[in-house]
Amino acid sequence: MFDFWSIIRRFLYMIFVLWIVATIIFFMFRLMPGSPLTAFIGTTFTDEQHDLLVKRFGLDKSLFEQYSLFLVNTLKGDFGLSFTYNKPVIDMIIQALPNSIILTLFSLIIAYIFGVIAGAYLAWKRDTLVEGISIPIVLTTRSAPEFWLGMIALAFFSFQLDIFPSGGTSAAGVIYETTLSKLTSLHFYYHLILPSLVLALYLQGLPLLLMRSNMLEVMQEDFVTMSKMKGLSSWRIVIYHAARTALLPVATAFTLGVGFAFGGNVVIETVFSWPGLGRLLVFAVSSSDYPLAQGAFIFLTAILILMNFLADLMYLFLDPRVSYKTKN
Amino acid sequence: MYKRLIAVLAGFISSILLSFFVSSASAEEVRSMKLWAREQAAGPAPHTAALIIAQTLNELGLDITVNAVPWPQMADQVWYKRLDEDTWDLTMWQMVSRPERSDPDEFTYNLFHSSTAEKGYNFIGYVDPAFDALAEKQRVTMDPAARKEIIDQAQQHLADAAANAYLVHPLLNFAYDNSQFKDGSAVEQAGLGIKNIWTYLNIEPINGNKDLVAQSLDEIQAINPFFISGGTDSWITEIIWDRLLRIGPDGTPQPWAAESFNWVDEQTIDVTLRSGMSWHDGKPVTVDDVIFSFEAPMNAEIVPMYSPFVKNIESMESKGNNVVRFNLKSSNAAFLTSSLAKINLVPKHYYGPILEALDGTGNNAETIIEEKRIGSGPLKFIDWRQREQVILERNSDHFNPPKIERWIMKEIPNVEASLGQFRKGEVNFLTDYKGDPSVLANIVQEDGDITLVKSIDVGFQYMAMNHRRAPFDDVNFRRAVSLAIDRDVMVNAAWAGNAVKAGSHVSPALSYYHKDGITEYDTGVDLAKKILADAGYTVKNGRLHYPEGVVEKH
Numbered sequence: 001m002f003d004f005w006s007i008i009r010r011f012l013y014m015i016f017v018l019w020i021v022a023t024i025i026f027f028m029f030r031l032m033p034g035s036p037l038t039a040f041i042g043t044t045f046t047d048e049q050h051d052l053l054v055k056r057f058g059l060d061k062s063l064f065e066q067y068s069l070f071l072v073n074t075l076k077g078d079f080g081l082s083f084t085y086n087k088p089v090i091d092m093i094i095q096a097l098p099n100s101i102i103l104t105l106f107s108l109i110i111a112y113i114f115g116v117i118a119g120a121y122l123a124w125k126r127d128t129l130v131e132g133i134s135i136p137i138v139l140t141t142r143s144a145p146e147f148w149l150g151m152i153a154l155a156f157f158s159f160q161l162d163i164f165p166s167g168g169t170s171a172a173g174v175i176y177e178t179t180l181s182k183l184t185s186l187h188f189y190y191h192l193i194l195p196s197l198v199l200a201l202y203l204q205g206l207p208l209l210l211m212r213s214n215m216l217e218v219m220q221e222d223f224v225t226m227s228k229m230k231g232l233s234s235w236r237i238v239i240y241h242a243a244r245t246a247l248l249p250v251a252t253a254f255t256l257g258v259g260f261a262f263g264g265n266v267v268i269e270t271v272f273s274w275p276g277l278g279r280l281l282v283f284a285v286s287s288s289d290y291p292l293a294q295g296a297f298i299f300l301t302a303i304l305i306l307m308n309f310l311a312d313l314m315y316l317f318l319d320p321r322v323s324y325k326t327k328n
Numbered sequence: 329m330y331k332r333l334i335a336v337l338a339g340f341i342s343s344i345l346l347s348f349f350v351s352s353a354s355a356e357e358v359r360s361m362k363l364w365a366r367e368q369a370a371g372p373a374p375h376t377a378a379l380i381i382a383q384t385l386n387e388l389g390l391d392i393t394v395n396a397v398p399w400p401q402m403a404d405q406v407w408y409k410r411l412d413e414d415t416w417d418l419t420m421w422q423m424v425s426r427p428e429r430s431d432p433d434e435f436t437y438n439l440f441h442s443s444t445a446e447k448g449y450n451f452i453g454y455v456d457p458a459f460d461a462l463a464e465k466q467r468v469t470m471d472p473a474a475r476k477e478i479i480d481q482a483q484q485h486l487a488d489a490a491a492n493a494y495l496v497h498p499l500l501n502f503a504y505d506n507s508q509f510k511d512g513s514a515v516e517q518a519g520l521g522i523k524n525i526w527t528y529l530n531i532e533p534i535n536g537n538k539d540l541v542a543q544s545l546d547e548i549q550a551i552n553p554f555f556i557s558g559g560t561d562s563w564i565t566e567i568i569w570d571r572l573l574r575i576g577p578d579g580t581p582q583p584w585a586a587e588s589f590n591w592v593d594e595q596t597i598d599v600t601l602r603s604g605m606s607w608h609d610g611k612p613v614t615v616d617d618v619i620f621s622f623e624a625p626m627n628a629e630i631v632p633m634y635s636p637f638v639k640n641i642e643s644m645e646s647k648g649n650n651v652v653r654f655n656l657k658s659s660n661a662a663f664l665t666s667s668l669a670k671i672n673l674v675p676k677h678y679y680g681p682i683l684e685a686l687d688g689t690g691n692n693a694e695t696i697i698e699e700k701r702i703g704s705g706p707l708k709f710i711d712w713r714q715r716e717q718v719i720l721e722r723n724s725d726h727f728n729p730p731k732i733e734r735w736i737m738k739e740i741p742n743v744e745a746s747l748g749q750f751r752k753g754e755v756n757f758l759t760d761y762k763g764d765p766s767v768l769a770n771i772v773q774e775d776g777d778i779t780l781v782k783s784i785d786v787g788f789q790y791m792a793m794n795h796r797r798a799p800f801d802d803v804n805f806r807r808a809v810s811l812a813i814d815r816d817v818m819v820n821a822a823w824a825g826n827a828v829k830a831g832s833h834v835s836p837a838l839s840y841y842h843k844d845g846i847t848e849y850d851t852g853v854d855l856a857k858k859i860l861a862d863a864g865y866t867v868k869n870g871r872l873h874y875p876e877g878v879v880e881k882h
Contacts (some may be wrong), residue, residue: 034400041407043423043438043449044636050447052632056692084557085549086694095714151744159748166749168716172541172736175711175719273740275715283547288400 010312014305021301022294026070029290030063036083036288057083057290070294079295084287089295092280097262098179099169100269100276104261106196111203112254118204119211119250120243124234126216142205146198150271153198164194167273195272199265203257207250214246221245248318252311259307263300355866355873356880358799360391363791364406364419367396371762374420374789377495377822381791384812387853388860389872392418410451410796417794423833424559425500425520425786427566428670430579432479432841433662435833437463440491453796454491468659470594475661476841483832483843489803493791493810495818496827497835499782501765505756507777508537514779518579519786519837523759525567526577529706529730531757538733542759543746547715547739551701553672553679554624554693556633560760564718564737569672569703572599572618573664579786579838581664585613585673585704587650594659595642599668601650606725607675608708609700615646620676622654622667624693630686631693637670678702707735715739751775765826784837788830798880804863811849812856 037053054060058069073080079089118134125131141149158166165171169182169191176182218224219242227237264278277296284292365378375396382392406416428434437444441463444450462485466478486492500521504514510533515526523542531540542563549557553569556562572586583589587602605613622644625634640663642655656663682696701709706729707720720735738755740746743763749755751771761768772778791813799805815829828836831847864875874880 033404034398035404035408036400038400038403038407041403041449043434045449046636047447048628049632049635052628056690081691081695086555086692087550087697154745154748159752162752166752166754167740167742167745168738169713170716172717172738172754173539173719173734176713270741271745273716273738273742273745275713275739279547279715279741286398286400 010309014309017305018298018302022071022074022298023067025294025297026067029285029288029293030066032288034288036290039084039287074294074298079298080291082284082292083289084283084292085289089292092292093277093296093299096264096275096277096280098183099274100264100278101261102183103192103196103199103268103274103276104265105258106192107199107203108254108257108261110196110200112207112250112257114200115204115207116211116243116247116250119208120215120238120246122208123212123215123219123246124238138205138208141201142209144202146202146265146267147271149201150195150198150268153194154271157194165191167191167271169275195268195274198272199268206253206257210250210253211246214249215242218242218246248315251314251318255307255311255314256304259304262303355868355876356878357868358390358865358872358874359880360393361417362395363392364402364416365394365396366399366402366420370399371422372764373498373823373827374422377789377818378420378791380817380822381813384814384853385809388808388812388856389867389870391871406792407451410453410794411446415794415797417797417800419792420789421792422789423787426562427517427520427524427575428665429786430519430575430838431581431662431665432834432838433467433660434666436466436479436482439833440486452492452792452794454489455795456485456489459485459489467661468594470591470659470661472840479834479841480843483834483846487832487846487849490806490810491795492833493793493806493813494830494832495789495791495813495815496823497788497830497837498785498823498827499765500785501758501761501768501780501782501826503750503758503761503768503772503778503780504531505750505753505777506779507535508533508753508756509540509779510534511779514781515577516781516783517575517577518839519784519835521783521785522781523563523757524577525574525706528567528732528735529728532731533733537756539736540732540734540757541736541738541755542757543738543740543749543755544760545741545743545746545762546760547741548712548718548737550694550698551709551712551718552694552696552698553674553701553703554631554634554696557694560737560739563759564720565672566705567707567735568701568705568709568720569674570605570705571669571671571673572601573669575665575669579840581669584669585618586668589664589668592653595656597654597656597663598647599652599654601652602727603650605704605727607678607704608702608723609675609678611675611677613673613675613704615650615652617676618652618673619644619646620680621673622671624674624679624683625671629692630683633694634671637667640667673704675702675704706730710734747771750778764824766824782826784828784835786835786837788833788835789827790830798878799874802863802878804859805865808856808859808863808865811851811859812853814851815847 036057040053058066081087082089082092085092122131122134154166157164169188170176174187176185182188224237224242227241264276266278266282268274269276269278281296284296363378363382365375368375378394382394385392402419406419409415423435438449440450440454440459442455442460445453445455459482462478462482466475466482469475469478502522509531513530513532514522515530516522517524517526528540544560546558546560548560550561551564553565570585572584573581574584576582585602585605587600589597589599591597601615601618607613622638622641625631625638628635640657640660642657645653647653683693686693706723706726708723710719710721712718716739718737722730722733740749746755750758768780772780793800793806793809795801819825819827819829829847831849832843834842836842866873
């Protein structure tokens with residue numbers, strides 16, 4: 001089932017893709033109109049300060065020189081200092097990452113558990129009133145703008161009913177001594193509920209619809225007919241036979257979703273003042289902070305490629321028809 | 329033979345006639361232009377103003393379109409490419425309020441002096457030796473009354489030259505919850521509103537409340553005494569770290585960590601440090617610390633952003649009895665405001681070794697990983713979770729401790745959520761509101777426990793013109809463009825009444841230096857048309873043409 005060399009080859013492909021992406025990102029930010037120096041303009045901004053900045057940012061070097069330095073440093077795992085924060089890029093990413101991962105993972109899990117079950121159920125209820133009502137609702141929540149859903153949830157559950165807090169990961173003045181004490185505090189999860197439910201509401205459409213259409217397809221297959229002929233209960237057929245097969249594409253979507261989770265979610269983070277990576281990314285791009293933007297995007301790309309690779313590997317176990325063995 | 333001669337002669341004469349005719353008909357059309365502005369989301373009011381202005385100016389026969397782009401793109405073109413061949417013509421621009429802008433020097437000198445035209449803040453390229461003389465003279469005139477005279481002249485000079493089309497001084501809107509704070513205990517500072525250190529010191533918590541919970545829409549980038557980072561950051565650094573002087577509620581510098589100061593002569597000042605002060609780690613504040621604080625920024629490689637504020641210091645010496653003597657390179661009326669009230673006092677025992685370690689690394693003090701933040705200010709640093717909140721605590725040992733126990737700043741990137749939290753009482757001081765002022769006014773009406781304070785901004789909103797290019801090199805054209813714009817429309821339509829008319833770079837908030845009557849002037853399209861016609865401009869086929877003989881490119 002496994003072939004060592006084909007795995008290695010795939011790994012090399014990954015490196016190649018990463019290099020292409022890094023190159024595109026490098027040139028894209030530099031070709032965008034605007035300069036990182038515009039953030040420093042001020043009435044007391046002097047020529048001397050300007051020249052020091054140009055030198056510090058390495059903008060006095062030719063583009064090719066900058067590019068080769070960038071490649072060498074990236075290979076060493078050094079993404080440099082952020083132009084605007086003056087802190088190592090990698091520290092800034094690591095600092096923002098846990099909040100983003102927790103928020104998105106939490107929502108993904110809720111969305112996929114709900115989506116898979118509801119999708120299977122709706123496939124079973126094909127051509128009934130339940131389906132007629134549910135599908136439009138699912139499509140509506142899936143297409144409603146997240147910020148709108150977020151604002152409505154905030155206005156209703158927080159500002160009106162006062163059931164949930166209105167943003168951040170804690171109330172004003174609460175101090176978490178360490179990241180661990182934050183992640184083990186109930187107070188933190190209380191703040192997590194509203195943003196993650198809104199995000200889950202947005203995310204559930206994909207697994208639900210995917211699961212439903214796969215189920216509908218699988219139900220036509222011979223082995224399902226065979227199971228029916230064997231006299232198995234419909235519940236047993238759905239769970240043990242049809243759903244297992246229909247889950248495959250949903251599992252892929254989930255792994256890729258986990259990959260995207262690392263990027264955070266700008267909209268939800270902004271509406272709920274959630275201190276995640278999404279807001280950091282937007283800030284980096286809008287202020288032409290090249291090192292921060294490059295570092296964050298390369299990091300995200302690496303995670304996504306890795307998750308894609310994992311999804312492929314997972315297929316080996318879930319679907320016996322897939323193999324990485326080189327054919328002789 | 330004759331025929332040939334006549335033919336040649338006729339040809340010669342006709343060609344002369346023709347060339348005369350062509351040149352007389354060749355008054356050049358004023359080119360189509362762009363008015364640069366930031367995108368609507370960055371500020372709805374100036375964006376609306378730009379649209380109205382373009383429409384107004386097109387009535388003069390110009391062809392102006394608004395070019396709305398994000399700040400980095402706009403600033404790159406207007407600021408860094410100012411000397412390029414085909415650069416900008418008109419742009420919306422703003423100056424924001426900061427405590428040190430309470431002295432008129434910064435705007436008067438840096439915005440208009442010819443030495444700042446090539447790379448500094450005089451990006452409009454205004455060059456006038458007569459004005460340079462005024463800008464230089466106000467700087468070295470130490471007598472306030474005499475200086476006021478010069479500042480008045482400078483304002484009039486710029487108004488006559490129509491250097492900029494000033495539009496408005498916005499009103500600053502700040503509000504607090506008067507069920508948590510005693511109504512009226514916030515302090516208004518000239519040009520800055522009630523969001524200032526005097527409020528933090530004076531505001532009285534009531535009904536069991538202990539904390540001031542402020543909010544910021546922008547992200548905090550750093551809390552570092554050597555780094556001027558984002559706007560919000562400076563609200564925090566100035567209360568953790570003391571300065572020798574502070575700008576008082578009236579806009580003038582007053583003794584703070586300095587007990588007193590005394591001008592020995594125009595280039596020498598003795599400053600007496602208040603005795604009994606201590607750093608947040610308990611060690612005493614000494615004259616050595618003061619000298620260290622001003623010496624550190626002299627090395628621009630290590631503390632680049634504060635270096636302009638100590639440039640004028642020749643040397644410092646301890647004179648005993650807590651006295652530090654500053655010897656200046658040249659006399660400077662703004663020295664108190666721009667240096668003594670600007671430089672953060674830092675403990676040498678803590679920051680000395682940190683700065684030394686940076687030598688030769690290529691990194692500067694802005695890259696310090698701040699493990700501790702030690703100042704001597706009325707509030708001390710407790711905690712900061714990035715993109716979430718900063719917590720400061722009362723320094724009870726301070727000579728002027730605040731009445732609040734903690735000062736908390738929440739980072740809330742969303743205006744609606746900020747308002748929601750304010751109404752709910754989770755935020756009790758609205759320090760950063762960029763939304764619609766009428767929404768806020770309605771909320772004040774509905775809720776009944778909110779005190780809203782509006783103050784005139786020391787900053788201003790204006791339209792800048794590129795003096796380097798025709799037609800803006802012509803004072804008549806600039807005047808016509810500026811006077812075409814109805815300032816009442818600006819105030820009422822673009823800023824929805826939340827601003828006052830502007831006529832100079834010195835805000836009415838600085839009542840001492842603001843020139844009386846400078847905001848009173850007639851405007852209107854008809855007036856502008858008359859100015860243009862008098863100067864020889866003509867309108868043909870609906871488009872404005874230069875006066876005879878004037879060409880765009882020299």
